[in-house]
Amino acid sequence: MGKLVVSLDGVVIKEVQITKDKTTLGRRPYNDIVIDNLAVSGEHAVLQMVGSDVFIEDLNSTNGTYINGKAIKKQLLANNDIVEVGKYKIKFLIEDNADYEKTMILKPGATPPSGFGLPSSFGGLAPAASAATPASIKVLNGAAAGREVSLTKVVTTVGKPGVQVASITKRPSGYVFAHVEGASRPTVNGLPLTGESVALKSGDVIELAGTQMQFLQG
Numbered sequence: 001m002g003k004l005v006v007s008l009d010g011v012v013i014k015e016v017q018i019t020k021d022k023t024t025l026g027r028r029p030y031n032d033i034v035i036d037n038l039a040v041s042g043e044h045a046v047l048q049m050v051g052s053d054v055f056i057e058d059l060n061s062t063n064g065t066y067i068n069g070k071a072i073k074k075q076l077l078a079n080n081d082i083v084e085v086g087k088y089k090i091k092f093l094i095e096d097n098a099d100y101e102k103t104m105i106l107k108p109g110a111t112p113p114s115g116f117g118l119p120s121s122f123g124g125l126a127p128a129a130s131a132a133t134p135a136s137i138k139v140l141n142g143a144a145a146g147r148e149v150s151l152t153k154v155v156t157t158v159g160k161p162g163v164q165v166a167s168i169t170k171r172p173s174g175y176v177f178a179h180v181e182g183a184s185r186p187t188v189n190g191l192p193l194t195g196e197s198v199a200l201k202s203g204d205v206i207e208l209a210g211t212q213m214q215f216l217q218g
Contacts, residue, residue, distance in 0.1 A: 002054050002077070004033065004047075005091040013088075018054055023047040025085065026059075039063050039086030047077075051169040051178045051197065052155045054092070056083060074181070076157065135175055135202075135217040137168070142211055151175065159186075160209040166193075168200070168215075175200045175217065182208075 004016045016023070016033055025033040026044040035044070041061035048055045057074040058065035066084040067075055077083075083090040135151045137158070149156075151168055157180060159165035164182030168175055178197035179185050185192045186208035188200070200206075202217040 002049075002092055002094050004083075005093065006033070006035070007089050007091070008087060018047060018049055021049050023049075025090075026061075035085060035088055037086050037088065040088070044085055045083075050180050051167050051176060053157065053167050053169075053180065055180070061085075133174075133217060135170075135215065137206070137213040137215055140205070140212040140214055148216070158208065158213070164209040166206070166208050169197075173199075175215065177204075177206065177215075 002018045004018065005012055006014045006016065014033075020032070023033065024031045024043065024046050025035065025040075026042050027034070027036060027038075027040045028042040031043070041059070041063070043059050044061045045056055045058050045065045048057065054077045055074060056065065056067070056072070056077055058072060063086060064071050066072065067077070067081050069082075069084070077092045079092065079094040081092045083092065136148045137151065137156075138148045139145055151170065153170070155167055155169050157165055157167045159180070159182070161181075164184060164186065165180040166186045167178050167180050169178065176197045177186075177188060177193070177200050179193050185194075186206060187193065188198055188204055188206055190205070190207075200215045200217075202215065204215045206213045206215060
């Protein structure tokens with residue numbers, strides 16, 4: 001799991017383990033992470049844990065929330081990201097040093113780039129060692145129909161940020177599919193995801209953001 005290291009002017013003030021689904025950050029004393037500074041809003045930001053993913057969302061704070069110097073509204077945190085709130089720097093660390101995959105944005109109708117065979121909106125697909133029980137997702141419709149993407153990372157997020165995003169997490173017991181963001185929930189075999197997550201079986205058909213994918217394992 002992840003943890004946050006809060007520092008000011010290079011001096012570490014506190015370390016906070018992320019153990020809850022939602023961890024609030026702000027100046028008010030009822031926040032999980034209290035930063036008593038006038039540059040920090042009363043309710044400044046919230047961290048949401050979805051599976052092994054941790055997202056941070058700015059709560060319309062006065063001075064904004066920055067990651068690695070860039071203002072954000074909501075973003076998936078990566079290992080060693082620096083969150084800036086006022087003059088405070090908060091370093092996000094993944095304690096098991098797992099290799100996390102960037103979001104693969106599925107965009108129906110996109111033209112596959114030459115030599116890759118996947119839509120240009122598939123991003124950050126880096127080669128990695130095969131899992132003991134290798135799994136992949138096969139795109140069933142759109143310009144990328146028939147293409148397969150190996151699930152080599154601990155967490156792979158798929159979808160369109162701001163529209164519909166889901167995650168596939170590799171666990172010792174198998175792969176788990178979870179809803180991350182979006183008003184409508186993704187479906188598995190035609191049924192909307194109702195709980196926090198669902199275990200995937202080989203052959204399951206996932207649909208989100210207009211794209212159908214089949215989960216294949218073994």
